[in-house]
Amino acid sequence: MDYINKIFNEDILTGIDNLPDGSIDLIIADPPYCLGKDYGNNSDKMSPKEYLKWSYKWIDAVLPKLKETGSFYIFLTWRYSPEIFSYIKTKMRMLNEIIWDRKVPSMGGSTRSFTSVHDTIGFFAKSKNYYFDLDSIRIPYDAQTKKARTRSIFIGKKWLEFGYNPKDLWSFTRIHKQDPERQEHPTQKPLEIIDRMVLASSPEGGIVLDPFMGSGTTAVSCLNNGRKYAGFELNPKYCQLIEKRIDNLKYNERQQSFNLQI
């Protein structure tokens, strides 16, 4: 099966066997969170027990596809991350628990507990030889902050000249209805987040597997960053949406190179 730069309108559990073992550089998985969301199917409507059982099943199905140097990011909520992280830790090295702070504005919220405003992301590696390119994701200082840090002991430090190393708290605003990036999908992730994973954890030309493509954010990030993708998505409407998103991206690229030529 040719799987490079393809998105299969298929259940990950039935389609994954068509990918060769040891062929994937990076897996970015953003599964349903067991919150009852409507994805045009029942995938987010399992009981907690069923959800954990299903999670372990798809994780077992995708992990053999990774190369020895491969990594795995998984988006979850605080509610199920303890069980699922513990499970993955029996198979992989856990490198980070990343907190995505969705920058939710303060406006009321929960009244009998603290308002939850983050997603939990697990970052795992298959071996100690995992690929990681820190320089591609350094965060440059603005001129003012850079100036404030210019004590003599800091001069020439890579973090000062080229940017600091990202921390495990990632603050990126969720995609609002008015955002030009916004697609007709209830839980679309911001490109900024996926770009950071793709750049840090896959080499140029590498292959990224997304078992739950949704609106196709991983595919768009791969095309923008010179990587290849393979993906699965149950809902045929989302598959059409992804195709359209990719077509638009390619059209805009052609327009840009045409404009540069004239």
Ligand SMILES: C[S@@+](CC[C@H](N)C(=O)[O-])C[C@H]1O[C@@H](n2cnc3c(N)ncnc32)[C@H](O)[C@@H]1O
């Ligand atoms: C949280 S969303 C992914 C959002 C995506 N990261 C984005 O940025 O648009 C999860 C997606 O997984 C799909 N899905 C659920 N169960 C699936 C399965 N067994 N196989 C393939 N796709 C599935 C849902 O239809 C939904 O679109």
